[in-house]
Amino acid sequence: MVMKEMDDLLKSVFQDKPIAQEPLQGMQARIMEQILAAPVDFQAKRLVRQRRKWGTIFLSGLFVLSLSLFLINWFLGPWLGGGLNTFVLWLTANIPMLAWLQNRWDWFLDTLAILSNLKIGYQFLWQQYGLAVMGILFSWVLFEGIRDKLNSTTIDGNS
Known part of the structure; x- marks a missing residue:
């Protein structure tokens, strides 16, 4: 069923x-x-x-x-x-020319080593003083903008 x-x-x-x-x-x-x-x-x-x-x-x-x-x-x-x-x-x-090129290559590698040391020094200085430098630059831009705005309103006011 x-x-x-x-x-x-x-x-x-x-x-x-x-x-x-x-x-x-x-x-x-x-x-x-x-x-x-x-x-x-x-x-x-x-x-x-x-x-x-x-x-x-x-x-x-x-x-x-x-x-x-x-x-x-x-x-x-x-x-x-x-x-x-x-x-x-x-x-x-x-081949003397290749020896000359190898000496130039060694000079280039030494230069890169010096530049890498300079880069490490730059990174250290930026870590130490970067925030202060950015603050000084920001303040200078801000105050220069305010000074220019004040000078332009006084010149327009005298006209």
Whole structure:
């Protein structure tokens, strides 16, 4: 008996009855309002999909390159370093111009070391006195603006 009632209930639910026109038109109107309120830009979605694809390709290539360089350095680092050192020594011993360039390179690296020390000193001084300097500059700009405003009103007042 219960099975028969269930079958009757399912038959009544899934019968093809025509939908009334008024609710159908109201539903279509609401759907169109939603579509017109937030239209879909398919070209922008396509561009985003292409950018994601190329970004994934770029990141995977960068990952593979960094992993391969790491493995080369891990396994062949001492051998490559020794070979490169021997090659550079051979070049500088046999070609005087490269020795001159290497001396200039050492000068450049020494200059960078001096500049890095100056940068550390500048950062220390800025940490110590930066707030005071900014306060003085702010006060100067503020009072100069007030003085200029007062001078312009007195000149306009005398005219």
